[in-house]
Structures are given as structure tokens and as C-alpha cells.
Amino acid sequence: MSLRLDAESAAILSKGTDIKVTRILGRSFIYGCLIIPAAVFLAPLVSMIFTSLKSMDEIRSGNILSFPKAITFEAWKHVWHSACIGVTCGGLKGYFGNSFLIVIPATLLSVGFGALNGYIFANWRFRGDNILFGLVLFGCFIPLQIVLIPMAGLLGQLKLAGTIPGLVLVHVVYGICFTTMFFRNYFVTVPAEIFKAARIDGAGFWAVFFRILLPISWPIVMVSIIWQFTGVWNDFLFGVSFAAGSSQPVTVALNNLVNTSTGTKAYNEDMAAAMIAALPTIIIYVAAGRYFLRGLMAGAVKG
Amino acid sequence: MRLSFKITALTAALSASVSGHAFAAESVEVLHWWTSGGEAAAVGVLKDDLQKKGVSWQDMPVAGGGGEAATTTLKARVAAGNPPTAAQLLGMAVNEWSEQGLLGDLTSVAQKEGWDKVVPDQIKQFAVHDGKWQAVPVNIHRPNWLWINAKVFKDNGLEPPKTWDEFNAVAEKLKAKGITPLAHGGQPWQDTTIFDDVVLGLGGPEFYKKAIIELDETALGSDTMVKVFDQMRKIRGYVDPNFSGRDWNLATGMVLKGDAAMQLMGDWAKGEIVKAGMKPGVDILCVTAPGTEGSFLFNTDFLAMFPVGADKVDAQTKLASSVMSPEFQQAFNLVKGSIPARSDVPGDKFDACAQKSMADLKTAEKAGTLMGSLAHGHAEPASIQRAIFDVVTQHINSDMSSKDAVSALISSIQAAK
């Protein structure tokens, strides 16, 4: 949409020299209204970064939003390389790797399955398809706490308890509901004619999917990847319940580092650790943010 | 897709078996929440000790909420049929797991090493069920301590309070001078730590036993209990307005800095004192909580043993035996602030507070006043303990009258039974 509040409305309301003044006023108003909330939204992040760059003495004496007087990267280095998490003092770096080992397959598999399911729900009619889709959607809403114990039993029977493949499986299962919804809602907006024409040309089930739908569905692929990546990366509950000690994801390690019941708190290290744990998702959001929006525009909101 | 999955599974299985051979033949996996610097270092002592015996240590740390997160993980592990070799549990939790028939058996090594003779009976009752040793005690903490900033007291000409009345008098004087009398963090377990002290201090050991351990309704509904809540209300007035949700160690920090004069907290507070370069017993005084001299509330971390396959029993036994060794008990507890769970460990390396704790333990054991702490999971099973937490913390954080608190206490214990 291209509704420009300022210029057009100004043109309607007044003519001549007033236009420029009104325009400037309108613009200032808009930026003012944006910058203030933006500052508020940024405050937690800024405070985290500042704190992570301060020494403990400065933290104790200073203000949580003040700029560090003497910037130090000690906390970052310590947390990455040598902080003790339990009895192993290797910092967060190993756990970081674990998270990737979990996130990448879990994201790819759930997006892959979601794409296929979405394609079927959108483009193939069969008896009860909407009811089935509704049932899949409701799966998005299941409170994950209630599945912990039965899921643990299931993983145990599959001999996947305490393994990374087990954790991947869990994430795929509960991710499919979301990715199926995203893809289905996207594919529904693709004009039916394209699909019908391809069928008439003799394209089969897979040909339609790979040659026709997939090439035009990158926006929703991005949305699904971002959604799944952040969801799986930030997961704590499944990680802490289903991962063995050496395969724990970074959120669990972060919790172990930060959430100690007895012992002094090193806030600079806590914040550095939190920032490190959050970096991949922040990067994904910032770098892929525009695709995210395009993906949403292209389908997710049209439901 | 299918095929590649099979291949992955196969390689995983292969590499697992290879690495299984590559490492020491024996290993133990221990689930615990000792993740902070000092504690983790103390667990490191155990790890090294086991490595010398050819047993490798697989660490499974889960921090948070005094073991709440670890409990969830433990349940998931057990539900998956994949329990760790051992897990850190508090006393009543050991009981509850044992009642489910889910714990292993250490009796043979216990008999060989004569654990029966060196562990106090009150602690043994959590470790031994139906004559079987199922868990090993790592330490004995004492929650009924009052920590005092010596300088603040000296400057204001105050003496450590011995009763709750004296405590109130001291607190009023401090308050009049603009010093926060009591450093406290508003979390249910901290509120209940104070509650324990007040029940024991005002009612005495017999009352504590009746009301808290036996849940005797006459004791719970008695005037003494009303007075307990009256005192809790007074204490609320001695705490700074900012106490909600504060971690205990931040509260300790207030005492260290002299922003507050006292704190009611267990002996793990010593870790903070030492780290700040102060001396427990000198810069920060340790006295028994008002009115509780002669009694010893305790909480103990146990390593509960789970049933393991025949190939792992040996490693598990070595773990248990290492934990029970006097050397480990000393090394661990020097770091942790607690005292050894074995009564035959010499106290000469410990600080003044720990030595007092050891002496008081012996006295209390003889007098029958060594009792489990409610706040720290050694008096009631989780459901009832938390029901009491609810009432205590509700009372502190509202203007509920003492009478209402007493009836809420009775009804919520009833409901949780």
C-alpha cells in the first residue's frame, strides 16, 4: 500500500506554502512516534550489551543503562572458552555446536514435511481434508509441558532417549504443525489455474510440487525456516528433559551458567553468555527480516 | 530419505560402540545442580578421584530453582527407562523416589565400609529404606543461622539477639537509625527458611516436631502458631521494600556491605562472605537463629543411586564409596560451606562457623533436637511442603491476619494430603 499520510493529505487539506511546513511537522511526528518506542524496545538489548562489556566493579557502582567506562571483552572470552558449566570448564562453545546439530536437521526436516503436507492440504482434495487440517493446526496449541513424560517414554522405546536424533525428532513432531499451517496457507493463495494447467500437461504429484510450487515458495520457506530455527534454538524445556549431559543445547548450558542457586553472580558474564546464546537468532532475524515480511505478505496473513 | 536415515542411525550406533571402547570401561553419569563455581569445583574433586580409579565421569548438570529443573529432567530420564547412575536429591525426595521402588541398593558396600556407624541416625533415615542403603549423604547444611555484620552491630552498640524478642528490639533500634535490620529475598523458600526459624524459636523443638514434622492439627491450630505469624508480620516490617524476588546471595551482599545488618540464611552464605574477602565468624558473625540454640535444623544433599545394569554396578559402587570417603567429605564441604555427613571427619581445617556447626550437631543429636528443615525438603513431601510455602509466602506478601494464616495453613495442608 502506498498511502502517504503527509504529502497527499497535506495536498488535500491545504494549498501553497503551508505544504512544506505541514510536511515537516507530519514527518517529525511520525519519526518521533517511532523513535520513542524503538528506544524502549532496544533498552533491554542495549543494557545487556553494555553490562557484558563492563567489569563487575563498574556494574556494582553504576547505572544499568550507562555506557561502559572501560570496555572489556573479558567476560565474553571467559564465557566462550573457559567458564565452568558443571565440572567441565570449556565455556559455551561446545554447547553451541550441539545446538546447531539439533537445529539444522530439525529445521530442515520440519520445513520439508511441512511443505509437502501444506501442498497436499492446499492442492489435493480428499474427504475430510479440512477437518484433518484443523486437527493438525490444533497441534500448534498443545502445551508442551504435558507431553514431556509420555514423550520421554516414547523416546525410550525408540531407543532414542538422551540422544540428539531423539531431540531432533521431538522438535520435528511439534514443528510440523506450524510449518504445515504456513505452507498450506501460502499454497492456497497460488491461483488454481496454474495447478490445473500443470495437471493437464501431465505433471504428476511430485512434478507439480518440485517444478511449479517450490520455485515460487521461497518467501514462505524463509518464514518457516526463521520460525523453526528460532523456536528450536530457543527451546529449553525439551533440551533439558531429553538431552544427555554431553549433548545439551546452549540454552541449557546458559541456564546452568546463569541460574546458579548458590554462588556469586557475575552479571557481566551472565549477559555475555546470554548475548552469545542469542546471537544466531538475532542474526537470522536481522538478516532475513525482510524475507520474513515478504513471506508473511505473500501468504501467511491471507489465511 | 529412509535409506539415509538408516545409514545415519548405523553410523551413530557404530561410533557409539567405538567410543564406548575407547574410553574407560567404566563410567558414571551424575545428574546434579551444583553448577556454580565453588560447588562445581567441589564436584570436580569427586570426578578426579573417580578417574584415578578408572571410572569416567559423565556430567549432567541442570541448574535452577534449587533442583526443580533437575527433578523434571530426572523424571523424564526415568520415564524413558534411561536413568542416570546417580542423581542429587534432597532428603524427602529420596524418600519419595524410594517409595516408588525406583532406587538401587548399596547395602553391601555400606556394610563393608561401616557407614552405619559414622552417619547420624536422622540423616540415615533418608538414605536407608527397608534396611537398604539407597543414597549417600554428601554434606550437612544448617539453615537456622543468623548472619550479622559485626561492624554495624559494634557501631550501634548491639549484641546478637538470642530470642525473637531481643531480635525485635535490636531490629527496632537499627530501623530507627535508618539501617535495614534484615536482608531478605522474597522467594517462597527464603520466606519459609525464616518461618522454620520462627516456629522453632518461638515454639521450641517439641513444637517444631509436632507442627512441622508430624503435622499435628492441634499444634498447627494453636496460639503458638498464631504468634509465629505475628512474628512473621513483624519481620516483614524489618525488611526493605525491595525484597520481592531477590536472590539470597544479593541479600547476603547487603549484609556484607553494611546496607543491612542481619540475614537469616543457611551456611551456604559463607561462600559469599569468603568471596568478598571477609571472615565468617569475625567480620560476619554466625549465631544460631533467635531462640533455636540447642536445636539443629538440617538439610543434606544426597546422591541417590538408580538401578543400573550389571556392567555398571561396579562403577556405581566406586562412586558411592568415593562420596563417603572422609577425604571427599572434607574437601567438598570446605568449599560448600556445609559440614561433612560423616561424624568422624576432623574439624581442624574448617572455619569457626563450621566448627560451631559440628559441635552443635553432636549436641543436638544427643538431645534429639536434630531435625529436618521444612524449607529445604527434609520435613514433608513436596506436595505438602509447597502447600505450606504457599501460605507462608501469601501471608508475607499480603495483609492476611495471623488467624487467617493459621486456618489457611491447616486447610491447605489438608488439601495437599
Place this chain on the structure above:
Amino acid sequence: MPAIVLSPSLAVITVCVYGFIAYTALLSFTGSKMFANFTFVGWRQYGRLFENPRWITAIENMAIFGCLYIIGATCLGLFIAILIDQRIRFEGVFRAVFLYPMALSFVVTGVIWQWLLNPGLGLEHMMRELGWDSFSFQWLIEPDRAIYTIVIAGVWQVTGFVMALLLAGLRGVDTEILRAARIDGAPIHKVYTRIIIPALRPAFLTVFVIEAHLAIKSYDLVVALTKGGPGVSTELPSTFMYSMTFTRNELAVGAASATVMLVTLASIIIPYLYSELRNEPAT
């Protein structure tokens, strides 16, 4: 072929969603404590649930939190989306700023929120240091107000996502209609209230569903900020369920509360899904 491709997903969803829901519902009628056991006790656990003052608090909080969270995030998100839609400069920067909270989990941001809202450390402390001595912001430590701090942090987290959904919707509104309206001389606020916002209806519905599911699943938020305190004043159904099931060894009561939550959720979601899936043109 469709059936073959779909069946693995449907199989796992049947087991891992509906199987587990059924299992939970079943447990709520048993006397389970620490682990499941199948001695049936009828509706007793539901009785215990609704007699528990903590659960009542949780429900009341859910109502307060849910309403304010959904209304707050939707209004703020819409406001920001409209502003960003004014062909502003640095649009990408603004979008990223509003969107990034969604990328962070509360395991990560919990500590900083506690600080910012804590009177002794955060906002209040800062304002007083700057010379505004009478500034007071103590919601985090006031039992009656603490739930609102949860709302603030929750709105902070989700607003960017709402903004993105609505911005996508705004950009999808038919430009022809807008041009026609402008030529007719309709004032700008009327263009929004009469044409644009009604045209966003599907986007609002998606927003509502996402907010509703986040609200009812909110767990990290409370644990990170207040751990349910002061007292039990910020307990939510999800924290209640977790603590009953895992901390207090009252598995059956936890299952009963989960069942109540799911039934409530279903009663909100099912009508929505029904209307959405019916009104849609078949492909």
C-alpha cells in the same frame, strides 16, 4: 500418493498430540502422584483443582494477562505498522528493532527484565539518579501490580511480530480502493477506520490466534520475571500445571489443570478454525 506422503506426519501427530492429550485427560481421573498410576478416582482431582486458591489466582491472572496482552500488543503493533507504512527512511532498521525481541527467549532476557523493572536497580533507580526523586515504579514488587509487568514484557516480545503481520496485511490492501476514497475526499482517519482496518480482518484473526496461543502457553515469561511471586500473585495456568506435575508430585492435579486449559483453548480455537476454513474458496 498424497495419502502416502501425508501419513507419516499424521501418524506422529495422532500419537504425539492427540495420543498424549488423551493420556493426560485419562491421568486427570486417576490418583497419580509422582508417576502415573491407574487407580481411578472420578472427578476428585478437578474438585481439588478448583478448591486450590492458587489455581483460582492463576485463572484470574490469565484473564487479566490475556486481555491486556492481546489488546496491548495488537494496538501497539497496529500503530507501529501504520507508522512504518508511511514510506519512512530506515524502514528496515525500525522493523529489525521491533522484531528482534521475538528472536530471544526469556531464558536469555529474563535477567535483564528483572533488572529493568526492579525498583532498586532499574528504571526507578535510574530516574532517581537523574534527579527525578519522586519517580516511582514498583510494579514488580507489588502483589497487585506484578502481573502488569508480565504484560509489559510479553507485549515487548510479541509486538514486533504483530507489527510484521499487520504491515504485511497493510501492504496487501487494494490500492485502487484507496485511491478512489482519496479522490472522494475522505479524511485520512476515515480511510483507516472505514477501509483499511476492516480489510485487515484476516490478518487480525491470525494475530489473535498467535497471541492467544502465546498467552496461554506463557511460561518462560513468568519464570524469568517473577517465578510466580510476590506471593503467588503472578501464577498462570501454565506455571501452575508445571509446578503441580513436576515439583509437587501431584501429577493428576497437573493433568486436570492441563485438561481444563486444553478444553478452554479448544473452545476458542475451534470456532475460529471452523469459520476460517469454511469461508475459504476451494482451490
